[in-house]
Amino acid sequence: MAAQISNGRRIILKWKKVAVSETNRPSTDNSGEGAISDKNQKDPVFKDAMSYDYSNFFSAQGKDPFDLFEPFGEWWAEAKPQGYYQFELPIHSAPSTRVDVEDTKTGEIRKGLINFASYNYLGLSYRPEVKEAIKAAVDQYGAGSSGSPILSGNTALLQELAQKVARFKGKEAAMIFPTGYSANVGLIAGLMRSGDLVVADQYAHASVVDGMILSKAQSRFFRHNRPDELARKLGKFEGKKLVVVEGVYSMDGDLVPLPEIVEVCREFGARILIDEAHSTFLFGKNGRGVAEHFGMDDDVDIHLGTFSKSLGGQGGFVAGSQGLIDYLRGFSRSRFFSCALAPPVVAGLIKALELVETEPQLREQLWANVDFMQQRLRDSGVDIGDCESQVVPIMIRNDATIFDIGEQLFREGVFINPVKYPAVGKHKSRFRMSISAAHTQEDLEEGAEIIVRVLERNGIVS
Amino acid sequence: MRLTKYEFKHCIGAMFEMSTADARKILPAHLQPLEVQHTRSVLAVLAFQFTGSEVGEYDEVVLSVVTPPRVEPGKPLPQAAFYPFMVATSTEAAREHAIERWALPHHMKDLDFSFDEADGQMKVGVYDDGAPVLELSVSDHSFRDVDYPYHCFMMRGDQRLKVNIYMNAAHSQHEEETGELVLYSHPMTDPLTIDEVSSYPFREEWYGSGIQTFEEVEQI
Numbered sequence: 001m002a003a004q005i006s007n008g009r010r011i012i013l014k015w016k017k018v019a020v021s022e023t024n025r026p027s028t029d030n031s032g033e034g035a036i037s038d039k040n041q042k043d044p045v046f047k048d049a050m051s052y053d054y055s056n057f058f059s060a061q062g063k064d065p066f067d068l069f070e071p072f073g074e075w076w077a078e079a080k081p082q083g084y085y086q087f088e089l090p091i092h093s094a095p096s097t098r099v100d101v102e103d104t105k106t107g108e109i110r111k112g113l114i115n116f117a118s119y120n121y122l123g124l125s126y127r128p129e130v131k132e133a134i135k136a137a138v139d140q141y142g143a144g145s146s147g148s149p150i151l152s153g154n155t156a157l158l159q160e161l162a163q164k165v166a167r168f169k170g171k172e173a174a175m176i177f178p179t180g181y182s183a184n185v186g187l188i189a190g191l192m193r194s195g196d197l198v199v200a201d202q203y204a205h206a207s208v209v210d211g212m213i214l215s216k217a218q219s220r221f222f223r224h225n226r227p228d229e230l231a232r233k234l235g236k237f238e239g240k241k242l243v244v245v246e247g248v249y250s251m252d253g254d255l256v257p258l259p260e261i262v263e264v265c266r267e268f269g270a271r272i273l274i275d276e277a278h279s280t281f282l283f284g285k286n287g288r289g290v291a292e293h294f295g296m297d298d299d300v301d302i303h304l305g306t307f308s309k310s311l312g313g314q315g316g317f318v319a320g321s322q323g324l325i326d327y328l329r330g331f332s333r334s335r336f337f338s339c340a341l342a343p344p345v346v347a348g349l350i351k352a353l354e355l356v357e358t359e360p361q362l363r364e365q366l367w368a369n370v371d372f373m374q375q376r377l378r379d380s381g382v383d384i385g386d387c388e389s390q391v392v393p394i395m396i397r398n399d400a401t402i403f404d405i406g407e408q409l410f411r412e413g414v415f416i417n418p419v420k421y422p423a424v425g426k427h428k429s430r431f432r433m434s435i436s437a438a439h440t441q442e443d444l445e446e447g448a449e450i451i452v453r454v455l456e457r458n459g460i461v462s
Numbered sequence: 463m464r465l466t467k468y469e470f471k472h473c474i475g476a477m478f479e480m481s482t483a484d485a486r487k488i489l490p491a492h493l494q495p496l497e498v499q500h501t502r503s504v505l506a507v508l509a510f511q512f513t514g515s516e517v518g519e520y521d522e523v524v525l526s527v528v529t530p531p532r533v534e535p536g537k538p539l540p541q542a543a544f545y546p547f548m549v550a551t552s553t554e555a556a557r558e559h560a561i562e563r564w565a566l567p568h569h570m571k572d573l574d575f576s577f578d579e580a581d582g583q584m585k586v587g588v589y590d591d592g593a594p595v596l597e598l599s600v601s602d603h604s605f606r607d608v609d610y611p612y613h614c615f616m617m618r619g620d621q622r623l624k625v626n627i628y629m630n631a632a633h634s635q636h637e638e639e640t641g642e643l644v645l646y647s648h649p650m651t652d653p654l655t656i657d658e659v660s661s662y663p664f665r666e667e668w669y670g671s672g673i674q675t676f677e678e679v680e681q682i
Contacts, residue, residue, distance in 0.1 A: 056540075209500050223660075425665070427638070
């Protein structure tokens with residue numbers, strides 16, 4: 001810490017962690033006269049690094065964009081070792097139910113951690129059949145597609161995947177995107193225009209928000225899962241209207257109240273898009289998603305999903321009418337200005353989709369595992385909110401302790417993602433647990449035992 | 463540097479989504495609104511119960527647009543920054559003091575305040591001759607002692623001003639969306655499209671008994 005004395009006052013020039021204590025607080029002037037004090041000057045007191053977060057560094061003074069870096073760097077140097085290192089840990093194995101993870105704080109590779117962090121909900125990413133299909137595609141097509149899907153990147157495999165997704169979803173057509181993110185961005189910005197209205201649930205994914213921004217349409221957000229608030233936001237707007245909801249919300253694991261939302265959309269003449277990133281291939285009799293779960297497949301205008309979660313691959317899709325897909329082909333910039341999915345990835349997705357269709361027992365096993373874990377945690381007094389899915393939030397509700405608890409879980413054998421502000425609200429910090437059909441009873445029981453033990457030790461459950 | 467201190471019994475605050483279009487109309491050209499969501503800026507409502515100051519005891523409510531702070535290397539890192547566009551107090555002396563020293567825009571009439579605390583919730587009412595101006599409620603979370611710096615931006619004519627403010631007290635904050643705001647049509651709320659202000663806060667803050675310290679105003 002560099003400091004200098006200026007006019008009798010110490011000016012701290014560099015970030016310094018200073019504990020808040022009685023001695024460095026400004027004293028209270030109780031004289032009743034003159035709350036002005038020259039003699040009682042206060043030093044600037046920095047909070048400890050963990051009382052700040054990314055949101056504090058969104059902007060900075062100066063004329064150079066790089067002026068953002070120094071204040072952030074000063075903070076990051078302190079904040080990273082105190083907890084933020086728990087993000088982006090290098091994985092040294094397949095994302096199976098046991099995983100080898102590099103501990104960047106100690107340099108060790110922690111082997112065989114119980115994996116509750118990966119999206120691999122059906123355990124398909126490392127299935128031998130999937131890997132064999134990928135190898136065969138490498139032999140035939142090589143590594144990449146080497147072109148935009150509207151130019152040279154549209155392989156026969158990609159076309160086959162689009163057709164199979166459309167058939168699986170029971171829709172006329174589907175379009176494949178390089179990621180789920182680009183699917184939302186390309187769809188919303190490709191469909192909605194300046195002067196239109198897009199209304200999304202407040203917990204909608206960033207890709208929905210970015211699609212709204214790029215569309216230049218009026219944007220509104222309604223209170224989470226509140227059809228009455230949606231109705232208020234749609235109001236008396238006369239133009240084109242699109243409502244965006246998610247099947248399963250990714251931070252809370254709760255479901256959209258689709259029947260009520262669809263009713264409001266009908267009343268106000270709005271089209272509805274459902275993002276089933278976390279629910280396609282899982283929910284409903286055939287695994288089509290939450291819309292099928294509610295028996296409302298045909299009441300939803302646009303279905304969107306990802307391949308990176310339940311299929312264990314990569315990419316996203318939009319499914320709907322032929323007219324929708326034909327139109328998007330010309331207006332969905334995130335698709336046609338991106339390289340098409342690599343053929344080996346597509347081949348793996350086609351095989352994974354086939355397994356979803358031919359092995360419904362995968363979904364049965366997933367829901368049995370979800371029921372077991374939810375019950376096990378609730379019986380132990382763990383707050384898992386209102387989750388109704390394979391995404392199970394383990395609520396800590398204390399931003400100051402989440403990283404410390406996360407480190408303990410990591411060191412004791414569980415790999416699970418901490419989530420804190422600004423990804424969720426202040427003091428809505430939690431661990432986001434992903435349950436997979438591939439988890440064994442032993443995985444689940446051992447993982448739950450570690451989690452409960454650590455939460456008890458930290459006073460989160462008693 | 464001369465410091466100005468205000469003792470308070472309670473400081474209740476909450477942040478609400480408001481229209482960015484309104485925020486841009488309110489802010490001077492050199493300030494930008496901080497968006498919490500696309501097209502949604504932040505209205506901060508703060509209510510103070512001051513127990514000790516140069517101008518004695520008084521109550522105050524402050525309506526502000528939240529802006530990015532001036533983050534600079536080597537300077538104290540503020541928790542947030544505000545541009546107060548309407549302040550109201552319960553006494554004329556407090557009003558004149560804040561206008562003269564801090565260039566804060568005021569509603570030029572004494573208003574009445576109520577602070578009702580029960581079961582971890584504080585309800586604040588602001589009234590103009592008995593008619594409600596606004597009603598705000600927030601709930602508490604775990605308290606911890608803090609000394610948080612903030613930036614406050616003001617205008618005096620064409621002069622762009624900033625003052626660093628420190629809040630030293632036990633502090634709780636959360637985003638459980640348990641609070642509520644009711645705004646009534648009144649000159650204080652004229653700059654806002656009331657229907658565009660969310661009725662629930664995305665963040666609730668509560669400072670217990672403590673000290674608010676202002677550094678000197680600087681021109682920016």
